[in-house]
Amino acid sequence: RKGQLIARIDQTDYSVQLQQSVANLASRLVFSPSVT
Structure with missing residues (x-):
């Protein structure tokens, strides 16, 4: 059971x-054109 809990x-x-990584990527795609 411990293993299952750790896996969860x-x-x-x-x-x-x-x-979080998807959100970072999306924010980069949104903000980079306005910056450059």
């Missing part, structure tokens, strides 16, 4: 990191 936590951490 790893999954949620991965999904959060993925969302």
Whole structure:
């Protein structure tokens, strides 16, 4: 059961990191044309 719990936590951490990286990429795509 401990292994399953850790796996779940790893999954949620991965999904959060993925969302953050996508948000960073989107903000770069939105802001970079106005900067340059």
